[in-house]
Amino acid sequence: MEVIVKESYDEVSRLSAELIADLIRRKPRAVLGLATGSTPLGTYKELIRLHKEDGLDFSKVTTFNLDEYVGLVHEHPQSYHFFMWENLFKHLNVNAKNVHIPDGTAKDIPEFCRKYEEDIIRAGGLDLQLLGIGGNGHIAFNEPGSSLGSRTRVKTLDDRTRQDNARFFRNMNEVPRYAITMGIGTIMDARQLILLANGAGKAEAIANTCEGPITAIVPATIVQLHPKATIIVDKPASAKLTREYPAEPHVLVLA
Numbered sequence: 554m555e556v557i558v559k560e561s562y563d564e565v566s567r568l569s570a571e572l573i574a575d576l577i578r579r580k581p582r583a584v585l586g587l588a589t590g591s592t593p594l595g596t597y598k599e600l601i602r603l604h605k606e607d608g609l610d611f612s613k614v615t616t617f618n619l620d621e622y623v624g625l626v627h628e629h630p631q632s633y634h635f636f637m638w639e640n641l642f643k644h645l646n647v648n649a650k651n652v653h654i655p656d657g658t659a660k661d662i663p664e665f666c667r668k669y670e671e672d673i674i675r676a677g678g679l680d681l682q683l684l685g686i687g688g689n690g691h692i693a694f695n696e697p698g699s700s701l702g703s704r705t706r707v708k709t710l711d712d713r714t715r716q717d718n719a720r721f722f723r724n725m726n727e728v729p730r731y732a733i734t735m736g737i738g739t740i741m742d743a744r745q746l747i748l749l750a751n752g753a754g755k756a757e758a759i760a761n762t763c764e765g766p767i768t769a770i771v772p773a774t775i776v777q778l779h780p781k782a783t784i785i786v787d788k789p790a791s792a793k794l795t796r797e798y799p800a801e802p803h804v805l806v807l808a
């Protein structure tokens with residue numbers, strides 16, 4: 554696990570976009586796992602810039618999103634479908650057929666979740682999963698106490714997560730109570746993980762994730778077991794770390 558501390562959110566976003574772009578340049582048919590929320594917005598802006606200015610080609614890329622609220626139609630402004638098309642996909646040359654986002658309106662949700670797992674495998678598995686982190690240490694909507702081996706399924710959202718996300722809805726009653734989410738086992742199967750965090754509100758979750766014991770109470774701590782995980786944080790999110798961390802990824806230079 555590599556922890557990188559950047560001066561600013563912009564620098565966090567640039568590095569994370571560069572790592573994703575590097576994968577796509579090496580593997581044009583890359584399978585990306587994507588996240589929503591405010592954290593990856595800077596990364597998405599930078600990917601859009603790389604597409605428009607440097608010709609980064611998404612035409613063969615396949616994507617799978619981490620999660621979606623149960624009950625929100627795709628056109629709902631707070632649905633993750635809407636978020637992903639508005640903030641990323643509509644600005645890229647991505648093929649809509651290669652875009653996968655959990656369907657919160659599916660009639661048979663357990664069957665949908667089973668098929669989502671199958672579709673990831675059929676696509677060749679996730680090459681890279683981009684993650685944010687909840688203030689409570691959740692990844693995707695795997696709330697504290699989630700099984701560390703879990704697969705895609707429905708989860709009840711924690712009160713804290715609902716409160717954190719209430720800013721996007723008119724009132725608390727409108728905040729969905731359930732979400733479909735990739736499981737922790739699903740995420741850990743990705744060949745590479747990039748976890749981003751910015752702001753002081755994430756400092757405790759980041760300290761636990763990087764330096765605490767692995768526990769289902771802080772689901773993100775599982776990334777310590779991943780063979781290729783990069784955690785990129787800005788200064789405020791790094792405030793509770795006790796060790797020194799570099800500002801650049803480790804590059805092995807062979808003579």
Ligand code: F6R
Nearest residue numbers: 588589590591592685686687693
């Ligand atoms: C979103 C997701 C969530 C968020 C987390 C942080 O797809 O999986 O785990 O990454 O709640 O959200 P923000 O970035 O809004 O602080």
